[in-house]
């Protein structure tokens with residue numbers, strides 16, 4: 001076994017190249033916490049511009065097949081890219097692009113060649129930002145219960161009607177990766193289909209939802225969510241991916257990745273900042289890190305972040321080495337979420353009420369602890385609740401149902 | 416033994432409940448979350464008319480002098496909102512601190528106006544070191560021509576932006592408990608109160624910039640402040656706990672109702688054992704907080720030694736409320752984080768009260784001390 005990636009001289013050279021490139025191309029101060037709605041939008045535009053530059057080099061989606069505009073890079077190179085971007089507190093893509101990540105992966109597996117050519121390059125080049133639209137008022141955990149968003153075939157088009165909630169982010173989208181019901185009277189699991197559509201079509205409107213969480217662009221989550229309405233929206237039949245009423249099969253790929261099956265490598269940013277905060281903050285003249293109670297709590301928090309990292313590392317390895325997976329995806333998701341929720345309590349007890357305020361004098365820097373206090377709770381729900389992750393784990397371990405369930409396919413057509 | 420509420424307590428409960436349903440439904444509570452001052456003037460006036468602000472103030476000082484357990488019935492109902500506002504800060508902790516710490520003349524001057532809601536008190540103890548003990552009080556006034564001059568900061572002071580009067584704990588000697596209490600006009604020149612932003616409910620920064628207060632502002636005698644605060648806190652804390660119990664109760668009821676009505680996979684989600692587990696975890700926290708609180712109240716009302724029970728109640732309640740909210744969030748998933756639904760107001764309040772007047776660890780240690788282990 002070897003837990004470390006060993007790099008060749010050529011790869012080290014690549015790292016130097018990446019680092020130098022990032023130094024000149026990352027927009028100044030793009031990691032800032034926006035100071036106003038205008039600044040928030042401005043920052044989004046900067047991230048998008050940066051995304052397009054990355055995309056032009058194939059570095060936005062580094063392992064995606066080159067023939068569709070991805071980087072076509074080996075995993076070792078992708079790791080280097082991820083690490084270098086992570087060093088700057090950014091990720092790939094540097095803005096919220098859930099529909100791009102999950103939609104492109106699903107299209108690689110289930111789309112036709114024409115669809116891959118039509119949809120993937122714009123995603124991989126960063127020309128479009130895509131949201132994923134699954135949840136409806138009546139269908140959250142029960143994704144197979146999607147009913148109210150319907151798509152009815154009409155000649156060469158589908159007509160979409162309905163409503164999605166808890167979706168998207170701030171600053172709008174260019175495309176939408178949508179699951180809808182294409183057979184209202186059809187059988188469960190045989191009545192859904194996926195569509196990759198333009199987000200600016202007539203009949204699409206949205207309204208922001210006010211949530212307890214915070215945070216905007218960057219990373220895989222967004223603190224801002226929308227209700228999206230579809231009022232007789234006409235889309236070309238070509239937008240349907242994976243076959244009519246085959247949506248449940250396509251969803252296995254989407255969900256496997258969303259539930260953590262792809263894994264993750266990288267630092268835990270909250271941990272790094274928490275440790276620094278505890279080293280720099282003194283109580284009764286002594287740094288928090290030197291107080292026995294705090295040390296105990298920090299040790300517990302550290303262990304949870306390390307286990308999360310190890311599960312992410314393992315899943316990443318299983319994915320790129322094409323090894324068989326079973327419960328590992330939902331396990332990562334479950335562990336990460338429960339650890340995050342538990343940590344809200346541990347941090348509040350350890351740091352005290354300073355963890356709750358964004359005040360520049362009395363809170364943590366840029367209020368990162370306050371963000372954790374909110375988002376540690378909110379993040380328990382997206383992409384399948386912890387309960388659903390446990391249901392999945394049990395089924396895949398072989399104790400949930402009479403037949404053991406398999407992990408979803410995440411490997412698509414290769415370059 | 417009789418663990419039931421008395422008839423008059425039942426009556427108070429139903430009056431308070433219908434007041435809350437009428438005056439402070441979810442949309443009002445959600446709307447209040449963003450305002451700088453927690454005091455909603457209309458609501459405050461109506462509550463004053465009902466005698467809520469003088470409920471623990473003895474009759475000779477213009478209150479109704481009810482037992483703590485009567486007041487607890489009220490605070491449970493207020494906590495269900497959770498209704499913000501300096502009810503506890505002024506009507507309980509402020510009033511009891513004046514009652515325990517002030518001279519007879521000062522009590523007669525201050526308390527009737529607190530009971531009527533005309534004046535709003537808050538007690539400023541904590542400083543940037545966020546310690547809840549007497550040694551954390553370092554703000555030391557300077558003497559000038561027989562008056563006190565204050566320079567410094569009090570932090571995480573509840574409801575200071577709606578207070579008219581501050582009771583400020585100040586250091587006046589080198590001994591650990593050499594603390595005195597000063598009665599300071601919150602609108603005096605040099606006093607600034609500011610609500611702290613974030614996931615915290617009406618905890619404020621109060622700064623004193625060359626604030627001069629007369630010698631008569633000293634409540635009671637010098638160096639007697641901490642002992643007075645200790646006595647006041649012993650009786651006030653269980654009412655804060657009652658507010659928390661009300662919060663847990665509301666969160667529980669919301670969760671049960673949601674588990675019964677939300678349908679996924681063709682059945683109400685309450686059928687899923689995982690959802691049942693969340694609700695059961697929640698009700699265990701609720702009941703722990705409730706019974707720990709009520710026994711402490713009973714001990715206080717019947718003159719029994721109560722310190723250990725009071726500290727236990729605050730330790731248990733402090734932990735129960737955030738845990739109850741976490742469980743409720745698991746039950747509700749997306750719906751629970753939607754601000755307009757109202758659960759988030761509890762979640763934020765539960766985090767705020769976790770530390771307020773001492774976190775669980777602090778109270779567990781005081782409990783152990785009180786039990787003389």
Ligand SMILES: Cc1cc2nc3c(=O)[nH]c(=O)nc-3n(C[C@H](O)[C@H](O)[C@H](O)COP(=O)(O)OP(=O)(O)OC[C@H]3O[C@@H](n4cnc5c(N)ncnc54)[C@H](O)[C@@H]3O)c2cc1C
Pocket residue numbers: 098132133134135139140141142165166167168213222223225378379381382383384385386387388391677679680684687688689690745746747748749750752
């Ligand atoms: C911040 C945030 C971001 C989100 N982002 C997106 C997005 O980008 N796109 C999108 O489509 N959706 C998004 N969602 C929606 C999210 O996917 C749903 O909230 C989630 O799937 C849960 O659905 P629900 O909220 O309807 O809860 P419900 O499904 O109603 O669940 C309620 C409770 O029942 C439990 N439960 C349900 N079924 C079972 C079962 N079979 N066994 C045991 N327990 C069960 C749940 O665990 C939970 O405790 C987001 C949500 C949030 C909060």
